Amino acid sequence: xxxxxxxxxxxxxxxxxxxxxxxxxxxxxxxxxxxxxxxxxxxxxxxxxxxxxxxxxxxxxxxxxxxxxxxxxxxxxxxxxxxxxxxxxxxxxxxxxxxxxxxxxxxxxxxxxxxxxxxxxxxxxxxxxxxxxxxxxxxxxxxxxxxxxxxxxxxxxxxxxxxxxxxxxxxxxxxxxxxxxxxxxxxxxxxxxxxxxxxxxxxxxxxxxxxxxxxxxxxxxxxxxxxxxxxxxxxxxxxxxxxxxxxxxxxxxxxxxxxxxxxxxxxxxxxxxxxx
Amino acid sequence: xxxxxxxxxxxxxxxxxxxxxxxxxxxxxxxxxxxxxxxxxxxxxxxxxxxxxxxxxxxxxxxxxxxxxxxxxxxxxxxxxxxxxxxxxxxxxxxxxxxxxxxxxxxxxxxxxxxxxxxxxxxxxxxxxxxxxxxxxxxxxxxxxxxxxxxxxxxxxxxxxxxxxxxxxxxxxxxxxxxxxxxxxxxxxxxxxxxxxxxxxxxxxxxxxxxxxxxxxxxxxxxxxxxxxxxxxxxxxxxxxxxxxxxxxxxxxxxxxxxxxxxxxxxxxxxxxxxxxxxxxxxxxxxxxxxxxxxx
Numbered sequence: 001x002x003x004x005x006x007x008x009x010x011x012x013x014x015x016x017x018x019x020x021x022x023x024x025x026x027x028x029x030x031x032x033x034x035x036x037x038x039x040x041x042x043x044x045x046x047x048x049x050x051x052x053x054x055x056x057x058x059x060x061x062x063x064x065x066x067x068x069x070x071x072x073x074x075x076x077x078x079x080x081x082x083x084x085x086x087x088x089x090x091x092x093x094x095x096x097x098x099x100x101x102x103x104x105x106x107x108x109x110x111x112x113x114x115x116x117x118x119x120x121x122x123x124x125x126x127x128x129x130x131x132x133x134x135x136x137x138x139x140x141x142x143x144x145x146x147x148x149x150x151x152x153x154x155x156x157x158x159x160x161x162x163x164x165x166x167x168x169x170x171x172x173x174x175x176x177x178x179x180x181x182x183x184x185x186x187x188x189x190x191x192x193x194x195x196x197x198x199x200x201x202x203x204x205x206x207x208x209x210x211x212x213x214x215x216x217x218x219x220x221x222x223x224x225x226x227x228x229x230x231x232x233x234x235x236x237x238x239x240x241x242x243x244x245x246x247x248x249x250x251x252x253x254x255x256x257x258x259x260x261x262x263x264x265x266x267x268x269x270x271x272x273x274x275x276x
Numbered sequence: 277x278x279x280x281x282x283x284x285x286x287x288x289x290x291x292x293x294x295x296x297x298x299x300x301x302x303x304x305x306x307x308x309x310x311x312x313x314x315x316x317x318x319x320x321x322x323x324x325x326x327x328x329x330x331x332x333x334x335x336x337x338x339x340x341x342x343x344x345x346x347x348x349x350x351x352x353x354x355x356x357x358x359x360x361x362x363x364x365x366x367x368x369x370x371x372x373x374x375x376x377x378x379x380x381x382x383x384x385x386x387x388x389x390x391x392x393x394x395x396x397x398x399x400x401x402x403x404x405x406x407x408x409x410x411x412x413x414x415x416x417x418x419x420x421x422x423x424x425x426x427x428x429x430x431x432x433x434x435x436x437x438x439x440x441x442x443x444x445x446x447x448x449x450x451x452x453x454x455x456x457x458x459x460x461x462x463x464x465x466x467x468x469x470x471x472x473x474x475x476x477x478x479x480x481x482x483x484x485x486x487x488x489x490x491x492x493x494x495x496x497x498x499x500x501x502x503x504x505x506x507x508x509x510x511x512x513x514x515x516x517x518x519x520x521x522x523x524x525x526x527x528x529x530x531x532x533x534x535x536x537x538x539x540x541x542x543x544x545x546x547x548x549x550x551x552x553x554x555x556x557x558x559x560x561x562x563x564x565x566x567x568x569x570x571x572x
Contacts, residue, residue: 007475014370019384021443026387028409029399041407045416088298091291101285107292114303118555120504120527121548124313124534124541125306145302148295178287207392209507214535225394232398233514241402248395255390266386267451 026252033057033245040241056242060250063231063243066219070227075254077142077212077223078205084147085201086194092148093156094186098165108157115150123210130215141215142208142223152197159193160186195265199258206255224251310545318541320534332546342547344521345529346554348434352505352525353558355438357498360445361491367446368453369483372460386451388444393507400440401427401512427512430522437508437523445501449494456490457483488566495562503555506531526551 027047032040033056035049061067096108126145135141171185172178187194212223222230228247232240259266289296314333317326336342367385371378388396403410404426411423426432464486468478484491506527509517515532517524526547533544 008375011370011373011375014367015375015381018367019381022385022387022447025399025403025443028403032402043407043412045409045412084294088294092295095288095291099284099288099291101281101288104288107296110304111295111299114299116500117303117307118500118504118548118552120506120530121310121545121552122303122306123530124545124548125309126302127534128309128313129301129306145298148298150295150299153295178283182291203390207394209392209394209511210531214531225392228398229394229511239405241405244398245402248398251392251395252390255392259386259390263383267382 029245029248032241033249035242037240037242056246057250060243060246064219064227066222066227067231069220070222070224071250073139073222074206074224077139078202080139081143081146081205082198082201084143085149085152086198088148089152089197090156090187090190090194091182092153093158094160094182096153096157097160098168098186111150111153115154123214127214135215137216137218137221139216139221142205142212146205146211149197149201152201155197156190156193159190163189192265195262199262199265202258203255310549313542314546314549316542317539318545319539320541321537324539328542332543333550335543336547336550341521341524341529342526345517345524345526348522348524349503349505349526352434352438352441353499353502356441356445356502357495357562360442360449360498361494363442363446364449364494365453365484365487365491366479367450368457369479371450371454372457382451382454385447387447389448391444393444394511396440396444397437397508397511400436400443404432404436428519430520433512433519433522437505437512440508441502441505445498449498452494453487453490456487460486492563492566495566496559499558499562500555503551503558 031047031049034052034054036051036053036055039050092111096104096111130136130141130145135144167189168181168185171181176184207225208223209225209229212226213229216222216226219227219230228251232244232247315327315329317328317331318324371381371385375381391399402408405411406423406425406427410426411420414420415423424432426436460483464482465478468482473481504527505525509523509525509528510531513519513523513528515528517528517532530544530548530551533540533547535541
């Protein structure tokens with residue numbers, strides 16, 4: 001029994017240590033964002049600022065007149081991008097599981113194979129294609145190429161394979177046509193799977209850096225991540241820690257709210273992503 | 277009236293058309309396009325385009341900066357992938373044991389996954405800055421005599437990025453492991469208890485073998501992700517790959533060559549194709565190693 005207790009304490013020690021390691025950077029970021037620059041660079045390990053101030057946040061919002069715009073841009077790209085993904089991925093997943101036709105399996109394997117293609121090799125040709133279609137410096141450039149996602153097509157397919165057909169069949173008997181069955185019955189039934197893919201797609205789009213950096217070269221079109229990075233490297237470099245930390249905190253808030261509100265879908269999602 | 281069978285085909289292709297169009301263009305056509313570009317000398321700004329055969333590929337093996345980038349990237353992968361995989365497995369096993377507040381810890385642990393690499397890099401640069409908390413704590417504990425300039429010292433820069441990458445990827449893989457562990461029949465552990473096995477023995481003889489298929493998946497994802505590390509290196513060095521090329525990764529070099537002022541877009545494309553081949557080989561090796569029994 002004694003041995004068992006020691007083992008248990010050890011487990012908790014590991015858990016708490018890891019929780020501290022995870023939480024520490026966030027705590028410091030938030031703390032520093034409310035400190036004066038002098039206090040930050042003066043050292044000291046106090047988490048509570050000696051003279052708490054929101055000066056860094058105010059400077060940040062007024063430093064570049066586009067700042068509020070970047071936030072709106074990010075929301076626009078994320079919401080529109082997520083919307084297209086949900087519709088298109090669900091349609092594809094449904095077709096790959098419920099509809100039977102020649103060539104279906106071939107399409108399925110092609111979509112599956114596309115998951116394994118490294119993004120690096122697509123970067124240059126994608127850029128040239130987007131340039132050719134005149135989509136540079138337009139939000140279309142950061143939405144259209146990622147308006148479908150092979151991983152979530154696969155997830156939706158799995159969902160419909162595991163889901164009983166009876167409701168859809170009943171609706172079909174009641175005279176609803178097959179397209180109607182999809183939009184009125186199959187989509188609402190898939191709510192949990194749709195919520196899961198939505199949160200992850202939103203998260204991915206919100207945090208995306210390389211593509212908006214490359215495709216959106218005018219300051220008015222920047223997304224928040226690109227805007228912050230550009231601003232920080234222009235004005236005094238990434239050493240103005242109070243402002244840099246305030247910027248990081250601002251970029252985190254929307255995702256954190258989403259995480260708190262839809263926590264179970266975040267936990268669920270990763271599970272469906274893996275081997276199942 | 278269209279026949280039922282034809283209707284299903286029509287609807288099927290209709291429903292798949294956005295996916296086929298987008299994945300067809302931006303993945304499959306792009307791969308072929310990339311191969312085509314890689315045999316040419318290209319300047320993005322002047323529109324210069326000339327067939328030069330295999331020159332771009334030959335240059336990869338002679339160019340010094342490319343060599344540095346591949347060494348940096350390989351080092352990064354070799355350190356980060358085993359660490360993130362092992363830590364994720366251990367933390368999942370710990371979380372899966374009979375502890376209180378499991379969901380609380382899970383919620384906290386998942387936070388780094390939510391953070392953008394931009395915010396993450398800035399936060400870690402602050403932590404490791406000359407007057408930042410890491411230096412402060414290390415000095416207070418007498419671990420170091422004076423603050424280390426982690427960000428500008430080529431000996432440390434890549435290590436800072438490694439630590440932040442491990443920190444930010446472990447939770448995601450941990451959650452994947454945990455989902456699978458929750459389906460592990462407890463009778464296996466109970467049988468081991470009867471035989472008097474210790475916790476460490478149980479971890480190495482039951483948990484790790486049971487998680488093998490998931491480990492293959494985690495290794496694959498880890499290798500594909502780390503070989504293409506870009507955001508963190510870019511933000512850390514403001515695109516330069518410095519100090520002294522120590523954070524120059526292959527992905528960063530591809531970006532610089534492709535979208536810079538030189539005629540090197542074709543060269544960059546060839547590099548991205550070689551990188552893809554390297555990634556493919558590495559995943560195959562990892563898969564083989566993981567499946568062989570000798571590893572455990």
